[in-house]
Amino acid sequence: MKPRFRLQAVLYLCTLLFTFNVSAANYTLYHWPVVDDDFVIVNVKLNGRSVISDLEGYYTQSGRLLLPISPLNNALGIDLQVKNNQINGVIKKSDLTFTIAKLEDKVHSDDIPIWTEDDFDHYIDLQVINTVLNIDADFDYTLMQLSLTTNLLESTQNKTSILPLIRRQFTSPEFDIEVADQFQRITYPVTDYSLTSSYLSRLEKSKSLLTLNSYFDAFEHQAQFRFNKNETTTNQFIKLAKSYENSDQEGLLTQLHYELGDIQSQRDPLVMNFSQGRGVYLSNINPNTSQSFSTITIEEATLPGWLAELYRNGQFVAASESTDENIVRFEDVETFYGNNVFEIRLYGPQGEQLTKTRKISVGNTALAPGQMSYQVELLDSTRNLLNSHSNSATSFGKSISGNVSYGLSDTLTYDVGFNYFQGDENNRYLSTGLQSNSELGSFKLVGAKQLDHGAAFFAGYRGETSLFSEESTNINFEYSHLNQFNSAVFLKQTSALKSRASLSLNSRFTTFENLSWTLRFLNEKRDRKETRQFTQFGLNASYLGGNWSSRFQYDNLQNELINQSYWSMDLGKWHWTNSVDWKPFEDKELLNYRSSLRWPQSSNMFNQTQLSYNPRSAAKLVLGHQYTYRNDMFNFSFTGQYDSEDEWLISLGISGTISFDKFNNDINFLPPRSLSSGQLAVETFIDKNKNGIFDTQDQAIAGASFTGNYLWKDHQTNSNGQVLLPSSTGGQILSLDLMSLSNPYYQPANNRIKTSSHRGGVTNIKIPVNIVNEVEGTIYYTANNKTKPASGVSVLLLDGEGNIQYETISEYDGYYFFPKVKAGEYSIKLEQNQFAVDNLITKNLPEKIVAPEYGDTIILRDIVLQDKTQLLAQPTDISEAQYFVQLGVFKKRLSANIVAHSIQALDFPLQLYQNLNHENYYLVAGPYKTKQEAQSVINQAYSQPVLFGSFMIDARKYDSINWHRIDSNFELPIKAQAITRQKTAHYYCQYALYAKRSSVNVPLVESNKNIFLSEISKQGKSYTVVLSGPFESIGEAECDTKISSALNEKSVPIIKHYKELNKITDLFD
Incomplete structure (x- = not known):
């Protein structure tokens, strides 16, 4: 009997190998100076479950993730305490202790762990967590997602009713404004493409395959077009969808949701089954909820060669490969009572990795009394919208379905439905039902009448219980009774189905938190046929760096027991996936085996090896390897395959993403975008009238860059102040990089913008920039011949009418500072706080403060507060003062x-x-x-x-x-360059700016006596500018637009203050 369990023993051993303990160790970290541009917001998952949705850390240019220590303690039980020059750590669940020596030495290598701190928290390198727990946590920068897989940690969120607060929530919101996802009348498509040409020795000929997945907006709808063509067939699918409210909202109803084109039908317990075809679906039910007790279908558009793993609440469900419809599909997926969070982990053929999530709420929501929901569907399952050939994979032809639900009370809902099928026989159905939600779970009763035929009855229960163990057990029970009844769910057969009963149980083991189990039982009774009994028992585990699943299923009609096992694991930087179907008893027959090994990958190379065995195929054993070369425009792949029949195959392929930049009129050829999201159309300008709209008098800002996504590093606004940026799944926070602006006094009206864009969509974002000033000074208090800083004094800036415009409080050294002061005239006023200002004499208080239009730092004379009783006293001895x-x-x-x-x-x-x-x-x-x-x-x-x-x-x-x-003596550059032209005025007209001297039309400049070439320094780089001037004021600046036209500049001349130019050196003196 021992050989029967040999494979299972091996699988269990694989699980146990990764559950060892880790001893304490000492670590040394080196200080990394904070760079605000590297700030990120990360979603943290532990063993597949989301534990922190908005962890705020830093991701360095060298690819190191720094994590704040406070949330790690609150959510994961990693207790880190900073004392003196070290960090002491305790892993609460495993009682593992370790010490980190926190040194001040600046980091000089990308290979050593680092730490840092800001005003909110201390941060440690993810490498420390990986080393302590002996794991290799995966951080996906595109998704901003950190995945931890270990049994040494546990989430503490469900053990307290108060969720941990994140550091920045104490001080300020995470963003200034939010720009919601937008749907445009039309957008240029973003297209993922793959072109493959193969030669098979057995056929002695080559064949090609072209696949396209395009995403775009059409008439303010989200559109998707899929195209697949080889020598014999062409498949085309197109779908438009629209939701008038956020589909991620909680609750049962949304305002309106509809789909048209090639859609997937909705299933119910008795009549309608899943099918594909051209049609229309309309509903006001939130797509992320389900009141049906039927299984669901989950799909995701991909290119050929993608592998997907489906997880429900962290438990492995199934694995699937992309079909010739350019899609990964999971059918008959069971849902349980409550929230079902599905993760689709996608693995691309060229090294791509991506996780998509979908939340389905089942049975725990209901219509309020008087609320009504509806669903209407028209479907032609025989054809697709753009294909002329018939779809043979269908159980009926055309159909019309409708359902209306009405809330009778807070817990009771009444349903009524109608279905019409047209096919070999035309059938009509009427159905009605009741659903009740309670603390015990959700109950559903449905009756359906097939007009001119029989009837059917359905009863179902979905709930959970803790009677059997400390862990909650999910329960699904369904019973259907049929009397001369057939439909898309119950097809017409020789031996008619009389009844069907099913029971599903799902839970986790109390002792092994990462190990879960599932039990399913099905009983079917038919006329003139033996009763069918189908039993399935499965185990699955999430272990360090992978997962494992094994299912035993027995069908009494076939009288055989089959085992299906699947496991995947990370071996260092290798990823190994295996699946096997076999009969563990009697004949011990191996039905199917497949293995895939993804090699360690680099920025320009990826390798994958696959091995498969199928005894029922002509070529039982097939070995293949794929090499992928990546560059900035596309991926090139070479595949070789050899089988046991001495046949071989060679394949060449190219893949990538094509998009169109409407601002620069360029076609962009990019490597595959890994099914990422849409685009952001950003426009930034100097908003002179501060109305937030780009008017004729406003000035576009060229050369501006942005922070918030590593994909934006090489993107800058054009001469019209516009740029098209790629978005990321889940959205991001966009900020204008102030260091990229030519004037240090440019200040965006909102500089932390939370935004997102759906796949194929474009979200328009306008960033108006104001020119601001800074006002600063120091307040001292003098008494008894002694001077000290006056802290805690309220300082007010008043406009010409005496209204308070800005307010601040002097710091401990008497310093006060007003940022972002608009142009205008102000006066300053002090108010009593810690000092009794009314009993003091104020000296050096300015009568008027002028904030200029061009922006400046205004430094006021020191304000002195002196006690009235000291006025007649001897003056302070300041002989030692400097x-x-x-x-x-x-x-x-x-x-x-x-x-x-x-x-x-x-x-x-x-x-x-x-x-x-x-x-x-x-x-x-x-x-x-x-x-x-x-x-x-x-x-x-x-x-x-x-x-x-x-x-x-x-x-x-x-x-x-x-x-x-900075220094004891300020060091000057060794080589000094004299200023050859003395600038006695303050303003110039700038007509053009060039990064390269060779780009200048020198003869044109030399022929015009009113303009000259100069070199300026900007962010440490030299630029050549075309100027005229100088002028004593903005009003006297005479800028000639004809010069701009002659220089082929689209923008009008810009008036520059001399401070904005930093350094001016005439090239023609």
């Missing part, structure tokens, strides 16, 4: 370097400070012991236009932990 001359404030260090470069002739002792709050750089000269020395330097500084506005400041301002001194 003074700086503040020369400028800069967003970028490079800008400070350029200014310092240009004033070397003044021989000032320069120093550079950075404010750690807003990260601006302050270029100062000094220190000087007396005000007279400092004033003399100011007089010299005013001889340079770039230093106009310099002023004296108390050196003690920079003597606090809020300021960081």
Whole structure:
């Protein structure tokens, strides 16, 4: 008897090999400086179940994922405590302890684990979790999904009624605005294609296969077109769908949902069965809910060669391959009471990996009293919409179906339905039913009458119980009784079916949390035929790096026991999948075996080896290997196959994605997009009138880039400020990269935009940009000849009418800061807080503050608060005080370097400070012991236009932990380039900007005396610009649009303030 269980023993051994414990260890991490562009929001799954839906971390350019430690403790039981210079860790479930030495050394290699921290939390490298648990967690950047598979962790979410809060929820929302998915009148299709040519030695001829999957919008509907053609047949499928409300919403009803074209019919317990064909479906029922007690069909559009694994609530259900309809389909999928979360894990033939999810809520929702739902379907299952040939795989021809449900109470729903079938015989059906929801589960009773024939009755129950074990057990029970009744569900046969009863149980083992079981029993009674009894018992487990499933099924009519086993596992970076069907007793016959090995892959290469054995085929054993080469435009694959009949096959293929960029009028040839989502049409502009609309006086922003998705790194807006960005499944948060803007005072109205786009769709996003100013200063309090910073003082900016426009509170060092101040005139006011302002004399309070139109940093003189009782006292002894001359404030260090470069002739002792709050750089000269020395330097500084506005400041301002001194002495570049043209005015007209000097039409520039070429520095790179000027004000700027036309520029000239140009060096002096 031992050989009968040999295969099962091997499978169990595979499971146990991955359940070993892990000993504690020490780890060393190196500090990684935070880069805001690398911020990501991640969905975390543990053993197939979602445990954290919005974990916020960082994903570095080198491909390392950094996880916050607080949510790991709350949701996964990984307790991490930061003490001194180390992190102590405990895995609560397994009592595993470990220590992480957290060093401050900057990371110099991509191969060592890292850590970081921000204002909200500490973050550790995913590699640490992988090493501690001895796993290889998979992070999918496209889906923003981290998948953990281990029995050393457990989710703590279902053990508390309060879900863990995520760090940023305490301070601010995750995004400024949300732009919902949009449907357009028409969009250019995004098409996944595959072209394969094969030569088979047995036939001594070649054959080709072309497949296309296109996704687009048509008349504000989501459209899908699938095309499949070989030498003999052509298959075409097209479907349009529309939902007027979010289909992910909770609840039974939606406003309207319909499909037309090649659709899939809806099933019910007695009359209608699944079928494909051309037709129309209309309903107001949420597609993610189900009141039917029937099984469901789940499908996903793919190209040929894709393998799919279906999971329900983390439990493996089945595996399937794509069909000649360009689709992966799972039929007769059983659902249980409550929420059924289905995951379709897709594996492409060229290394693609993707997970699609679908949630079906069964029986736990009901219509409210007086609510009504409806479904209407017209179907011709004999044909597809674009195909002329008949569809032979159908149990009926044309059909009309309708159903109406009405809520009688909070728990009771009444149904009535009508069906008409046209085929070899025309049949009409009337049905009625009741459904009741209670704490015990959901009950359904249905009666159907086949007009001019017999009748049928259905009773069903779906619920769950905890009577048998600590784990809940799902129960499905169905009973159908037929009397001279046939339909699409119960086909007409010689031995008519009299009754059918089925029972399904599903649960998990209490001892082994990752091991679940399923039991199914079916009993069928027919006229003049023996009663059929079908029994199936299955086990499946999710283990470290894979899953395993084994099912035994016995049919008394065939009198044989069959075992179907399936397992997949990660072996390092290899992925191995196996499936076997065999008879474990008596003859021990092997019915079918298939094995697939996906090799470790790189950015430009993928390999896959497959082995199959089928004793019923002419070639029992088949061995094949596929090599795929990837580049930036397409994937090229080469496949070789050899079988036991000494036949061989060679195949060449090319695949990719084709889309059209409507902004640049370009056709994009890309590698396969892995069935990803739609596109984002982004438009950004300077909104001068601040109405959020691009008007004639507004200015497009060219060269802007965006953060939020790694696919956007090489995308920039064109001269019209437009760019088309690829979207990701599940959406993303889009932000305008401020470092890509030419003016540091450009500020988008909303810079964290949550958005998504369905497959084939285009979501339009407008990002208006305002020009803002910054106002800053410091407040001191003087008493008894001593000065200290005045913290906690409310500082107000008032408009000309005395209305409060901006408000802030001075910090512990007396510093206050107003960001994003609109252009205009303001006055400043102090209000009592920690200091009794009314009893103080305020000195150096400015009468008027002018925020310019072009944007600037306005630094106010130090405000001094002095007690009235000290007015007659001796002045404070400041003989030891020192003074700086503040020369400028800069967003970028490079800008400070350029200014310092240009004033070397003044021989000032320069120093550079950075404010750690807003990260601006302050270029100062000094220190000087007396005000007279400092004033003399100011007089010299005013001889340079770039230093106009310099002023004296108390050196003690920079003597606090809020300021960081860059160097002891600010280092200037070794090679200084003199400014050959003194710019005495402040404005220029910019007609063009070139990244390459060779792109300039030099003869045209030299022939026009009003314009000249200059070099400017922008983000560390040199650019050549065409300018005219200078002009003393914006009003006097005379920009000639004819020059733009002569330079073939589509945009109008841009008026630039001298600060926006950073450095100007005339090339023609």
